[in-house]
Amino acid sequence: MEGWDPNTKSTLTQIPLLTTKAGPRDGAAWTQRLKEEYKSLIAYTQMNKSNDNDWFRISASNPEGTRWTGKCWYVHNLLKYEFDLQFDIPVTYPSTAPELELPQLDGKTQKMYRGGKICLTVHFKPLWAKNCPRFGIAHALCLGLAPWLAAEIPILVDSGMIKHKDDATSSTET
Amino acid sequence: MEVELKEMLNDLESLKQSLPDPSHRASIDKLRLRVEQLTSLEKSGPARRLKVKDMSAEVVDSNPYSRLMALQRMGIVENYERIREFSVAIVGIGGVGSVAAEMLTRCGIGRLLLYDYDKVELANMNRLFFRPEQVNMTKTDAAVQTLSDINPDVVLESYTMNITTVQGFETFVSSLKNKSFRPNKEGSGVDLVLSCVDNYEARMAVNQACNEMNQTWMESGVSEDAVSGHIQLLIPGETACFACAPPLVVASGIDERTLKREGVCAASLPTTMGVVAGLLVQNTLKFLLNFGQVSPYLGYNSLKDYFPTMEMKPNPQCSNVACLERQQEYIVAKPARDAALKAKMEAEALLVPEFPLHADNEWSISVVDDSGLDSMDATSSDTLPEGLVRELPSADKSQELPTSEAPLTSNDDLEDLRRQLEALNS
Numbered sequence: 001m002e003g004w005d006p007n008t009k010s011t012l013t014q015i016p017l018l019t020t021k022a023g024p025r026d027g028a029a030w031t032q033r034l035k036e037e038y039k040s041l042i043a044y045t046q047m048n049k050s051n052d053n054d055w056f057r058i059s060a061s062n063p064e065g066t067r068w069t070g071k072c073w074y075v076h077n078l079l080k081y082e083f084d085l086q087f088d089i090p091v092t093y094p095s096t097a098p099e100l101e102l103p104q105l106d107g108k109t110q111k112m113y114r115g116g117k118i119c120l121t122v123h124f125k126p127l128w129a130k131n132c133p134r135f136g137i138a139h140a141l142c143l144g145l146a147p148w149l150a151a152e153i154p155i156l157v158d159s160g161m162i163k164h165k166d167d168a169t170s171s172t173e174t
Numbered sequence: 175m176e177v178e179l180k181e182m183l184n185d186l187e188s189l190k191q192s193l194p195d196p197s198h199r200a201s202i203d204k205l206r207l208r209v210e211q212l213t214s215l216e217k218s219g220p221a222r223r224l225k226v227k228d229m230s231a232e233v234v235d236s237n238p239y240s241r242l243m244a245l246q247r248m249g250i251v252e253n254y255e256r257i258r259e260f261s262v263a264i265v266g267i268g269g270v271g272s273v274a275a276e277m278l279t280r281c282g283i284g285r286l287l288l289y290d291y292d293k294v295e296l297a298n299m300n301r302l303f304f305r306p307e308q309v310n311m312t313k314t315d316a317a318v319q320t321l322s323d324i325n326p327d328v329v330l331e332s333y334t335m336n337i338t339t340v341q342g343f344e345t346f347v348s349s350l351k352n353k354s355f356r357p358n359k360e361g362s363g364v365d366l367v368l369s370c371v372d373n374y375e376a377r378m379a380v381n382q383a384c385n386e387m388n389q390t391w392m393e394s395g396v397s398e399d400a401v402s403g404h405i406q407l408l409i410p411g412e413t414a415c416f417a418c419a420p421p422l423v424v425a426s427g428i429d430e431r432t433l434k435r436e437g438v439c440a441a442s443l444p445t446t447m448g449v450v451a452g453l454l455v456q457n458t459l460k461f462l463l464n465f466g467q468v469s470p471y472l473g474y475n476s477l478k479d480y481f482p483t484m485e486m487k488p489n490p491q492c493s494n495v496a497c498l499e500r501q502q503e504y505i506v507a508k509p510a511r512d513a514a515l516k517a518k519m520e521a522e523a524l525l526v527p528e529f530p531l532h533a534d535n536e537w538s539i540s541v542v543d544d545s546g547l548d549s550m551d552a553t554s555s556d557t558l559p560e561g562l563v564r565e566l567p568s569a570d571k572s573q574e575l576p577t578s579e580a581p582l583t584s585n586d587d588l589e590d591l592r593r594q595l596e597a598l599n600s
Contacts, residue, residue, distance in 0.1 A: 021493075024340045031588060038591035045598045057599045060592065066340050070599070088336075091343040092378040095417060095493065099338075099375060113373075114292060121398070125374070129420065129566040132493075 012142055014047055016040045021133035023093040024066045033094075034065045037136045044138040055149075056141060058085060065089070068137070072102075074149040076157050079164045085145070097128040098137065100145050108161045109152055120144045179213045225326050229255045229282060238325070239282055251463045258327070260462050261355055261364040263287040265337060265346075265380055267313040269301035269447035270394050270454065271370030276303055277455040278328075279321045285329040285355050286321070287364065288314050289346065291336040301444050329355060338379045347383050366458060367391035370451075372440070374421065374566070381416035384408065385496035388503075392461075394454045397423060400441040403450035404473045405457055411500030413470060414486035417493055420566040422471075422558065446476055473562060482561045493569065 022029035058070035
């Protein structure tokens with residue numbers, strides 16, 4: 001965890017860790033894991049809200065809890081940029097992390113695989129592997145997606161690859 | 175084209191009939207002849223070769239298998255034609271998988287199962303196999319198009335899906351189990367699975383399926399910097415599975431910091447991918463047709479032209495439950511395996527004229543078997559030969575959480591938790 005900013009570190013220690021090592025094909029054990037995922041997501045969302053750092057919405061879009069959809073946003077130069085967020089829980093979960101997708105940014109940055117999967121190889125995958133099965137969805141968002149947005153969105157905005165939604169209609173405004 | 179030409183002929187015929195003046199008939203007949211010539215040209219255009227019933231060793235230009243059957247004459251392969259009985263599944267039809275598929279198709283493999291969810295893009299053109307006019311086709315469709323032209327004898331099945339999702343995985347497993355191609359085959363419906371994917375998640379999914387099905391498979395990979403690669407043979411229970419130890423990568427032997435450029439997710443070269451596909455299919459042919467030595471692991475470092483090899487025993491503490499089950503079965507089956515090996519040795523010994531190897535043995539020196547259980551310890555998979563490094567760290571031993579800190583009330587209601595999160599989301 002060297003090289004991470006103290007804020008992320010302190011947030012991370014407050015997200016509840018998970019204990020059940022189970023994937024979507026593991027029946028009752030998966031239900032148990034899903035409960036732990038919810039608890040850690042609830043705790044993380046509450047923490048973000050109370051720290052005035054609310055930055056995502058995510059919920060399961062099927063009853064099995066294997067497909068998740070929502071939104072995430074990032075504020076740059078006092079403007080809010082919002083994106084759809086989606087991912088599947090892989091069959092080999094939690095040995096492998098969910099592949100977080102921002103479909104609207106597909107093809108706009110090199111730090112992304114096809115389909116809008118963000119590149120997590122260097123900054124996140126080793127951490128996930130080391131902390132299996134204690135890390136869950138909330139940790140993936142905190143350590144995978146948040147730093148990715150912080151690194152990529154300013155570059156995408158400054159290079160003009162993405163525009164603020166208000167800019168699309170009135171581009172003369174400064 | 176053919177239809178249009180035919181219509182043109184009909185039009186000419188009716189024109190000829192309707193003309194009152196017979197003086198134009200000759201020129202119309204001339205026109206008709208030219209159209210007929212075009213039609214026959216069109217028909218003799220690029221023709222697909224017909225299916226071949228038996229592989230012939232006859233050396234004639236028209237025999238697609240003569241050079242392969244010559245392997246028998248050269249004493250390399252005992253029975254090459256057996257290749258038509260084999261089914262190989264290729265997961266990932268990218269830079270390595272598509273070339274491997276073409277190689278196996280040209281070798282006359284019986285059946286290929288192709289899995290990919292991606293489409294062909296112009297960005298793929300730095301690699302082999304796919305052509306610019308196939309852009310936007312699914313990789314599986316484009317592959318079937320090319321492969322069925324090259325060799326119509328191969329049975330091709332394509333599956334356009336992502337095997338890491340729950341549904342995709344189920345389809346993947348059931349397609350591997352389908353035995354309609356060779357109903358009396360033992361085990362699954364395929365002889366070998368080749369993993370040619372570009373990510374850890376998909377490799378773990380193949381590993382999971384193969385461990386559960388006790389299916390032998392081979393893994394292949396090319397590094398993100400495009401200068402090294404590897405192939406690996408995985409026999410559930412007998413060799414290390416993909417989850418037994420963190421994945422290995424071939425160290426480039428050059429300072430990594432000089433290679434890793436921030437901001438680029440993956441580079442690729444047709445050369446490295448072609449080499450790795452070649453190594454993979456060579457190992458596949460040796461495995462299926464039973465010749466030479468099948469490599470358990472072969473690395474390729476292109477910067478130093480270094481090819482490390484190694485063997486990996488399974489990890490008795492592997493995190494994959496199915497792997498542990500296969501390991502148990504392998505240990506239980508050891509006496510039977512030894513007996514079979516002994517029987518084979520004796521059968522071979524009968525063929526050799528019997529004479530004592532050493533006339534006397536004054537010091538009672540004997541050879542003891544040192545393979546098997548004794549050497550099956552975890553340390554063997556911890557020590558790596560020079561030039562190989564681990565790609566990911568192992569999971570830390572779970573620091574047992576004090577249960578008071580994380581009260582695990584398992585009677586919590588899932589619906590209730592879902593509602594709590596939704597309330598926060600609104």
